[in-house]
């Protein structure tokens with residue numbers, strides 16, 4: 001497999017029109033492709049792009065497919081279109097989705113001491129946990145949870161979890177009972193994730209499950225509260241892993257005490273355990289009450305907050321690259337190549353996907369009954 005840095009990415013010019021999307025500006029480049037702000041019929045969106053070639057792993061097709069399964073949850077981008085087209089005689093996959101303002105990691109670094117207030121950190125952490133709960137309920141794990149893979153969506157006032165290219169289904173169809181079951185752990189899955197945030201199991205190259213997303217969520221949460229993690233300046237992955245194994249509860253000394261209680265839950269999860277999301281959300285409710293967090297007040301980076309005028313208004317750091325964390329993967333994707341024009345379509349769906357879709361639709365209906373909008 002090619003390393004991500006060696007992969008050529010579509011280089012569209014500002015003003016160029018790609019399949020009716022006008023390129024406004026480049027937002028950044030990821031491992032396999034480039035993301036642009038685009039406009040169609042006066043509406044701005046994010047357009048993720050990648051070249052299709054014989055060496056590519058077709059990650060965008062996988063991402064579109066997963067994002068389609070997650071459209072019922074408010075924690076993910078709306079998927080407007082995903083297709084394959086020819087540009088300059090080359091095949092390109094494109095995916096148009098909701099446009100986020102800035103990644104959470106960049107918003108955090110714009111704060112004094114690079115951390116959010118307790119109120120903002122807690123509410124962002126809850127939104128990210130809800131997105132993971134929904135993703136896991138759909139039978140999918142993310143495998144690269146971190147602040148730079150979350151964007152702030154101003155109109156819905158939510159964190160959206162993006163960069164789903166490394167996501168994987170952890171459920172499979174048991175043909176004997178026709179029900180979904182947890183996939184067995186693979187012996188040599190290789191490393192996938194980001195050293196700063198991944199679980200120690202991921203460091204040890206164990207197969208990942210829902211617990212590993214929660215470990216990455218926990219480390220990202222600590223960073224939102226405190227501004228850094230003890231291993232931020234450690235380049236050697238092996239030493240990062242050692243520090244994580246050694247630190248235990250000390251990591252949470254300066255965080256609200258409920259975080260340590262959630263750590264106690266996460267640390268006892270096995271590869272295929274179902275996390276108790278509701279118990280963790282209850283801990284946050286206790287934290288809100290204890291710290292008098294008002295859920296309706298502006299986030300630190302929203303107009304009306306004490307930090308807005310000095311740190312966010314007119315502070316255009318959008319050209320700044322996110323340099324603190326780079327995804328590494330040695331995994332191989334199981335995506336078959338396809339020449340169809342639309343990518344990640346309904347017709348790609350297997351029997352498993354259809355069952356997952358029904359599972360998600362059922363949850364969607366249940367949630368809408370509980371929370372009328």
Ligand SMILES: Nc1ncnc2c1ncn2[C@@H]1O[C@H](COP(=O)(O)OP(=O)(O)OP(=O)(O)O)[C@@H](O)[C@H]1O
Nearest residue numbers: 027028029030031035046098099100103162163327
């Ligand atoms: N929906 C979106 N709205 C706004 N910006 C986005 C959106 N999706 C991605 N981006 C931005 O585009 C850039 C590239 O994102 P992408 O997901 O391809 O890779 P990455 O997270 O930077 O890298 P890697 O894939 O190696 O982890 C990032 O700066 C990201 O914040």
